[in-house]
Each structure stands twice: as structure tokens, then as C-alpha cells.
Amino acid sequence: MAIAPDPARFAHVDDWVFDLDNTLYPHHTNLFAQIDVNMTAYVQALLDLPREEARKLQKDLYFEHGTTLAGLMARYNVDPDDFLAKAHDIDYSGLVPDPALGDAIKALPGRKFIFTNGDRRHAERTAQQLGILEHFEDIFDIVAAELQPKPARKPYDAFVALHKIVGSSAAMFEDIARNLAVPKALGMTTVLIVPRNFEPTFAEIWERDPEHSDDVDFVTDDLNTFLKALAPAFR
Known part of the structure; x- marks a missing residue:
């Protein structure tokens, strides 16, 4: 190395x-932070959870399945197209x-x-x-x-x-x-x-x-x- x-x-x-x-x-652009917020909001709306519980679940799904989407599909049979559209509904102007x-x-x-x-x-x-x-x-x-x-x-x-x-x-x-x-x-x-x-x-x-x-x-x-x-x- x-x-x-x-x-x-x-x-x-x-x-x-x-x-x-x-x-x-660059990592400091923090574009992915917008996606992260959207994924938490998706979990929160899907399961009617408080935000902190939704965020913890989102991260657990990520670490267990490689992506939040994979975890949501495995556990809750979500529509991947719907998830991807909502997760990536972000503002790119900061790039x-x-x-x-x-x-x-x-x-x-x-x-x-x-x-x-x-x-x-x-x-x-x-x-x-x-x-x-x-x-x-x-x-x-x-x-x-x-x-x-x-x-x-x-x-x-x-x-x-x-x-x-x-x-x-x-x-x-x-x-x-x-x-x-x-x-x-x-x-x-x-x-x-x-x-x-x-x-x-x-x-x-x-x-x-x-x-x-x-x-x-x-x-x-x-x-x-x-x-x-x-x-x-x-x-």
C-alpha cells in the first residue's frame, strides 16, 4: 500500500x-448528506417512526444489507423505483x-x-x-x-x-x-x-x-x- x-x-x-x-x-461537498436525510425520511414515513428511530433503523439496514434499499426490500418489500426516486431527489447546485x-x-x-x-x-x-x-x-x-x-x-x-x-x-x-x-x-x-x-x-x-x-x-x-x-x- x-x-x-x-x-x-x-x-x-x-x-x-x-x-x-x-x-x-470531494467528501467535503457533502452531497450524500442530502441523500442520507431523504433515506431517513423514507423509513420514517414508511413505518411511521420518530426520526431518531428511523435513522437508527436505516443505519442498521445499511450495515446488515450493504444499502438501505437492500434492507428495506428484504424486510418490507418496498418498491425500489419509488425509493430511488425519493432518495435522490436532491439539489445538485452545490457541486x-x-x-x-x-x-x-x-x-x-x-x-x-x-x-x-x-x-x-x-x-x-x-x-x-x-x-x-x-x-x-x-x-x-x-x-x-x-x-x-x-x-x-x-x-x-x-x-x-x-x-x-x-x-x-x-x-x-x-x-x-x-x-x-x-x-x-x-x-x-x-x-x-x-x-x-x-x-x-x-x-x-x-x-x-x-x-x-x-x-x-x-x-x-x-x-x-x-x-x-x-x-x-x-x-
Whole structure:
């Protein structure tokens, strides 16, 4: 595992896979906080619970099933389309366009993908606001994954099969370490995105996912700078 990028470790990569939330935009933007509030409100309305009870249940479902949606479907048979529409009914205006990130992604050789536990509409609106949507070959969302979220193995297998991706020729960028376990097993080069100005003390990095430290090849708190540093590998 390393903090600084090593261009030589990416020279073979021709498929670039990016998570969406807190990966393609900085964690401090706090866009996902709006989604989180909406998910709590959905649980609250569905079960007629006080807000704090609804929030606790929402988080329990998330940790037990990988996403709040998966938990709600398993326990309460909710309509996934209704949930996704309401959860992602948010204001994207706080996302600042990032043309430099767009240039860095465009400069990468080969194909680029978004692989998200959110839905396609949310991914498209987010990437459009950032000004980077045009650089991606496709978006693989929770619907394409048949509503099975990362870190389960099945959605990765479906994604790899759909786009004929060879793991040893791919890299994946994620903000949750456990979501890099399957990519690492598939032979991908893995990069963990942590919040900006993050002090790289590994005890903090692995506070949430200590058992997955071996699944992470690189750690960065600045995706843009990291990608730009890879340029020498492609000259």
C-alpha cells in the first residue's frame, strides 16, 4: 500500500472504474448528506417512526444489507423505483464543476466507467454537474446490478462480464475499503479515496474497514492530483 501514486503500477491499465459518491467529488461537498436525510425520511414515513428511530433503523439496514434499499426490500418489500426516486431527489447546485478533473480523466488511456450503488439518473446528474459525464463509456448502477449492492460479488461479476473487463488490466477507485475487496481479488489495481486534508495515519484509514487493508494498493485524498501524477506512464 502506498500514499504517493506510482505511474509504473498503472502503465498496464486500460479500463478505469470509478465509484461515484465521495469519489468523483470531494467528501467535503457533502452531497450524500442530502441523500442520507431523504433515506431517513423514507423509513420514517414508511413505518411511521420518530426520526431518531428511523435513522437508527436505516443505519442498521445499511450495515446488515450493504444499502438501505437492500434492507428495506428484504424486510418490507418496498418498491425500489419509488425509493430511488425519493432518495435522490436532491439539489445538485452545490457541486462545483471540475474541468481539471475532466481533463485528468480524459487523459487516461482506454475506457472509463462509473460503478455506483446509486441509480443511473443520480450518477448522470452528478457527473453532468461536475462537467465530466462525457468522458465515461457507461454507468453501471444498482439497477444494472439487479439491486445487489457492492461489496457483494455478483454485481462486480455482472459488470466485468457486461464490459468484457480483464481485472489485471483495470483499476478501481473507491471511498469504502470493503468495496475494493472483490476488485483486488479480480486482479485490479485499487485506490482508496479518503477525505481531503486527511492525515494518513493508517489507524484512522482502517477505522471502518480494518480487515480490508490488504485490498488497497494506494490511498489518496485528492483524486485529481493522483490521476495527473499517472501521466508519465502513458507517454
